[in-house]
Amino acid sequence: MKIFTENIPEEGFTLEFEKDADNFPILTDMGQTEGTIFAEPVRVQVQVRQQADMTEVRGDVETVARLACRRCLREFSVPLRRWFTLYFTRTLPESAENAPEKGDVELTAEETGLIQFQGKEIDLRDAIQEQLVMALPAWPLCSADCKGLCPKCGADLNQGDCGCDRQDETSPFAALKNLKVGK
Structure with a gap:
């Protein structure tokens, strides 16, 4: 080499x-x-x-x-x-002997x-x-x-559905699910 x-x-x-x-x-x-x-x-x-x-x-x-x-x-x-x-x-190569002009990048x-x-x-x-x-x-x-792994049971989702209820998955946005915004 x-x-x-x-x-x-x-x-x-x-x-x-x-x-x-x-x-x-x-x-x-x-x-x-x-x-x-x-x-x-x-x-x-x-x-x-x-x-x-x-x-x-x-x-x-x-x-x-x-x-x-x-x-x-x-x-x-x-x-x-x-x-x-x-x-x-x-x-x-050595750096320039003189300082670069204002705005120049060396x-x-x-x-x-x-x-x-x-x-x-x-x-x-x-x-x-x-x-x-x-x-x-x-x-x-x-x-x-x-498809990755099931976050609840760890099953490989590429092999098929594991049967877990993943509707209740904890999400950082779960708190916003029931939020009602007034007009």
């Missing part, structure tokens, strides 16, 4: 590899703490080019994750794929998306982990029409 910057030809090159999720510490930690399991190896394909003082890494990463549905708690698999372009540099190197590295090699491990974490759904659902 390392790119040796001194070996990048002028036309660039393509790098493909596949690694188990346990080669990525953040993904392993997510499996232990959050229950997010990466069920297939992480597949990466990148094109690497040198551009002046920067190294451009453009490509995609993909795998399959097993998640728990936020409504019914059932485990399901979701394919993850993310395309990205990253720029690595040894030295970040972006820091981090805000521009540059990633600083030391030495003669770029380790893609952190960047790949970051891309996969960003590819995860914010609100994982087994299906868009998942």
